[in-house]
Amino acid sequence: MIYYKCEIQEISITVISAVNYNELNLRNPEAFALGATVHDKIIYPLHKEPYAQYVVCDPVVELRESSVVTRKGEEIDFDVCVIATGTRYPYWLSKDEETIEARKKFIAEMNGKILAARTIVVGGGGPVGIEFAGDVKANYPEKRSSSIII
Ligand SMILES: Cc1cc2nc3c(=O)[nH]c(=O)nc-3n(C[C@H](O)[C@H](O)[C@H](O)COP(=O)(O)OP(=O)(O)OC[C@H]3O[C@@H](n4cnc5c(N)ncnc54)[C@H](O)[C@@H]3O)c2cc1C
Numbered sequence: 001m002i003y004y005k006c007e008i009q010e011i012s013i014t015v016i017s018a019v020n021y022n023e024l025n026l027r028n029p030e031a032f033a034l035g036a037t038v039h040d041k042i043i044y045p046l047h048k049e050p051y052a053q054y055v056v057c058d059p060v061v062e063l064r065e066s067s068v069v070t071r072k073g074e075e076i077d078f079d080v081c082v083i084a085t086g087t088r089y090p091y092w093l094s095k096d097e098e099t100i101e102a103r104k105k106f107i108a109e110m111n112g113k114i115l116a117a118r119t120i121v122v123g124g125g126g127p128v129g130i131e132f133a134g135d136v137k138a139n140y141p142e143k144r145s146s147s148i149i150i
Contacts, residue, residue, distance in 0.1 A: 012054065014076060016068065018085075020046050020057035021100035025093075029128055032092055033135035035111030036104070045100055057098075093128070118143065 024042040031039035046055055058070035067077045088094055092110055097103040114120065120136055120143065122129045136143065 014054040014056060014078075015046075016056045016058070016060055016070065016076065017046055018057075018059035019095055019098050019103070021095075021103060022046055023095060023103065028093060029132040030135045031107055032110055033114055033132060034139055035108055035115075039104060039107045039111075043100060043103060114140075 021043055027038060027042045031042055046057055056070060056074065056076065058072050058074065060068045061071050062069040063081070063083075064075075066079070067075050068081065069075050092106070095103060097106050114136065120133075122133045
């Protein structure tokens, strides 16, 4: 998530992201369970970030002493570099799709599988598993139980 405001006009901030969208993780399991009705509310194009002065949607492939190089070959100079590349989540939580269109398509396809399923088993009873099982049960009460394997 990128929420910041640079009050000092002399400082230029460039945000570089591997993907061209932002997606609110908090409601990610719900979006997976319910599809576009929820997903469209939690995903938006990165260029709409209100406070970023420069947004580059292209993964960094090389870090040099005072610049980074993106996959497309753009070299971006810096005085200070903050590396905030996050953590990796398994499968659908991990946002591997590089464009907003591809991410929407992926979530819609996953949601289609949920809708088509008669029974659902959730492997893992942590917060994400419990939340997802609850979302499915609350929204599709006709489905046979979401078993949770802890
Ligand atoms: C389902 C779920 C629910 C959650 N709920 C909560 C909650 O309720 N409260 C809470 O505090 N936290 C919650 N979290 C955790 C929270 O979302 C993460 O801790 C937070 O997103 C981490 O932020 P970050 O900026 O470190 O990394 P990320 O949000 O992962 O951002 C990393 C960014 O780096 C980019 N990047 C990666 N590699 C490169 C590269 N080579 N070049 C350029 N860019 C790159 C990625 O494209 C991405 O934009 C939840 C997470 C999940 C999955």
